[in-house]
Amino acid sequence: MLVRCSNCFEQYDREYEICPYCGFIEGYPAAEPFYLNPGVILHGRYIVGMVVGYGGFGITYKAWDKRLQNVVAIKEYFPSGIVNRTPGKMNVAVYAKKRENEFNAGFERFIDEARNMAKFSSRNIVQVNEYFEENQTAYIVMEFLDGVKLSEYLKTRSLRIDEALSITQDVCEALKTIHAARIIHRDVSPENVIICKDGRVVLIDFGAARLSLEEDTLRTVIVKPGYAPPEQYEKVSKQGPWTDIYAVGASLYHMLTGIKPDESTNRKAGDALVPPAAINPAIPENISNTVMKSMALDYHFRFRTVDEFEKGIRQEIKVKSPGDDEKQRKRRRLATVLSSALLVIIAISAFLYFYDRQSKEGKLAPASITVWYELSGDDALDAAKQAAYASVFDAFNESYPNINITVEAYAKDDYAAKLQAAADAGDSPALFETTGLDAPLPDSAIDLGGVLAMLNVNDCYFLDSYDKYFPARNQMPLGFIVPAVYINTSLSDITGDSITPGAITTSSTRNQFLAGQADMLLSDTSDFFAVRAVLHQYKLLRIDSDSIGCTFGPLWSISSAPDNEEKAAERLLWFMLTDSGQDYLFLRGVSPEIPLSKADLDTYKGVYKEFETFFDNIDSYTFAPAG
Numbered sequence: 001m002l003v004r005c006s007n008c009f010e011q012y013d014r015e016y017e018i019c020p021y022c023g024f025i026e027g028y029p030a031a032e033p034f035y036l037n038p039g040v041i042l043h044g045r046y047i048v049g050m051v052v053g054y055g056g057f058g059i060t061y062k063a064w065d066k067r068l069q070n071v072v073a074i075k076e077y078f079p080s081g082i083v084n085r086t087p088g089k090m091n092v093a094v095y096a097k098k099r100e101n102e103f104n105a106g107f108e109r110f111i112d113e114a115r116n117m118a119k120f121s122s123r124n125i126v127q128v129n130e131y132f133e134e135n136q137t138a139y140i141v142m143e144f145l146d147g148v149k150l151s152e153y154l155k156t157r158s159l160r161i162d163e164a165l166s167i168t169q170d171v172c173e174a175l176k177t178i179h180a181a182r183i184i185h186r187d188v189s190p191e192n193v194i195i196c197k198d199g200r201v202v203l204i205d206f207g208a209a210r211l212s213l214e215e216d217t218l219r220t221v222i223v224k225p226g227y228a229p230p231e232q233y234e235k236v237s238k239q240g241p242w243t244d245i246y247a248v249g250a251s252l253y254h255m256l257t258g259i260k261p262d263e264s265t266n267r268k269a270g271d272a273l274v275p276p277a278a279i280n281p282a283i284p285e286n287i288s289n290t291v292m293k294s295m296a297l298d299y300h301f302r303f304r305t306v307d308e309f310e311k312g313i314r315q316e317i318k319v320k321s322p323g324d325d326e327k328q329r330k331r332r333r334l335a336t337v338l339s340s341a342l343l344v345i346i347a348i349s350a351f352l353y354f355y356d357r358q359s360k361e362g363k364l365a366p367a368s369i370t371v372w373y374e375l376s377g378d379d380a381l382d383a384a385k386q387a388a389y390a391s392v393f394d395a396f397n398e399s400y401p402n403i404n405i406t407v408e409a410y411a412k413d414d415y416a417a418k419l420q421a422a423a424d425a426g427d428s429p430a431l432f433e434t435t436g437l438d439a440p441l442p443d444s445a446i447d448l449g450g451v452l453a454m455l456n457v458n459d460c461y462f463l464d465s466y467d468k469y470f471p472a473r474n475q476m477p478l479g480f481i482v483p484a485v486y487i488n489t490s491l492s493d494i495t496g497d498s499i500t501p502g503a504i505t506t507s508s509t510r511n512q513f514l515a516g517q518a519d520m521l522l523s524d525t526s527d528f529f530a531v532r533a534v535l536h537q538y539k540l541l542r543i544d545s546d547s548i549g550c551t552f553g554p555l556w557s558i559s560s561a562p563d564n565e566e567k568a569a570e571r572l573l574w575f576m577l578t579d580s581g582q583d584y585l586f587l588r589g590v591s592p593e594i595p596l597s598k599a600d601l602d603t604y605k606g607v608y609k610e611f612e613t614f615f616d617n618i619d620s621y622t623f624a625p626a627g
Contacts, residue, residue: 154254187205230297270370476577
């Protein structure tokens with residue numbers, strides 16, 4: 001007798017105790033305690049099965065529609081770090097009253113996503129059947145796409161040029177439908193394109209979609225590293241169809257070359273994006289120029305509509321390289337200016353401009369400096385880090401526009417070797433991160449007394465003892481990490497906001513604790529956001545001791561260089577220690593470290609109430625001398 005698996009919904013003979021298709025044993029709970037269990041019924045109609053996707057804002061299940069007798073996909077609004085559910089139960093609960101407004105705002109965006117998707121009837125856009133509210137949350141019922149994500153597809157094979165163009169044109173068809181409704185997707189990438197077994201190419205995930213308004217508006221910052229244009233990193237920015245055009249162009253770049261494009265924030269600091277035709281000479285120059293134009297950092301130089309972009313990849317129009325296009329525009333502007341009769345006004349404007357610039361530069365001589373830092377390999381954390389540093393450097397350039405900053409980020413495994421190779425070649429970056437370096441610093445690293453001289457050390461914790469902690473004086477910390485104990489309050493009845501070392505009785509691993517399998521974890525503050533994201537019943541305890549060993553990080557150094565470059569690097573490192581710089585690094589982004597700035601630490605405690613009394617014994621913190 002045939003039975004239907006309540007996990008994958010394939011039919012198999014009842015004599016098998018395990019589903020031969022997915023290995024599921026009937027009656028077993030879900031893979032994660034916060035997932036709905038296979039077999040539960042939603043809306044009196046849908047049988048929930050396996051989880052096919054889980055992200056920061058929701059869980060997507062494969063499900064069986066009892067009425068229509070077919071497979072569907074159901075997306076559940078389940079914002080990570082804000083809600084949880086008791087294992088085996090269905091209701092979703094906001095774990096702290098202070099997060100209710102955040103949950104409700106996300107709930108409205110989730111419903112908006114459903115409404116946006118339901119507007120469209122296109123073979124290239126995932127179809128929405130209905131949406132409903134249940135279990136204190138909301139659900140979107142969609143067609144189930146039997147296929148593979150383009151991102152996975154690219155891992156297994158190289159695409160021919162015609163295949164890449166065909167997939168791109170299908171995505172363009174979806175975007176033309178969306179843009180006609182004055183909506184921008186804002187999350188186009190290989191991760192959100194499905195290659196179906198029936199040959200369809202389908203654009204999914206409208207969670208970031210918004211009305212396309214040309215005026216500057218306040219928007220949620222949602223980015224997909226490598227595919228998001230610069231304006232998407234800014235809360236107030238002008239976004240429109242050109243925003244999606246950058247993303248589809250970056251996706252085509254990846255398909256044509258097999259290389260994921262460099263992040264746009266890196267490119268703003270120093271653009272080294274290689275044209276596709278230079279990587280693969282078989283790619284026609286016009287198509288290569290079309291891709292590069294679509295990925296122009298300044299949206300004014302991109303295509304304004306998807307139709308124009310399509311004409312470029314179909315080679316129906318001749319497309320110049322972005323460099324040639326920009327030169328032509330500059331020549332036109334110059335001709336207009338020179339042909340006008342306003343030379344006197346121009347001269348006055350020029351004088352005022354240079355006077356203003358000189359005052360902003362604060363007598364800092366013009367310089368070009370290179371900044372290096374390392375990436376962890378975690379895409380989300382690295383994107384946040386890149387965005388934070390890009391914001392810091394942009395803010396610095398507002399005050400010092402005559403300092404040209406080139407930023408390079410390298411994978412953690414390669415960083416030390418590249419830094420040493422640069423030092424051996426006498427070409428060290430002016431300012432570079434040294435947090436994870438096991439080897440001695442390059443000999444070119446200079447004494448940082450110049451940075452200390454610019455600071456009021458009393459504005460930052462611990463820097464009044466700088467020489468004690470950094471006797472070589474060639475590293476500067478921007479933040480710090482403190483030992484901490486995390487308690488799962490659903491498994492423990494420990495009270496208070498501190499714990500003595502003798503009361504710490506745990507051997508649990510980080511993974512066990514995050515999975516809800518242990519009541520206590522001895523760790524440090526760098527795990528705060530990970531714990532906060534998966535547990536809604538937890539406490540952060542400070543360790544009550546006369547001496548608490550802490551660590552500094554991130555650490556930065558400066559290389560010996562011509563005087564104007566050293567002064568510029570010193571000023572930039574100083575800026576990262578100011579209240580403004582620390583705000584960009586530790587408050588506007590998610591960083592594993594705690595800010596050194598006393599003012600920003602006070603703000604940090606206000607934002608994250610778990611730290612309200614955590615630093616009460618900060619005088620007990622000790623640090624091992626560097627080196």
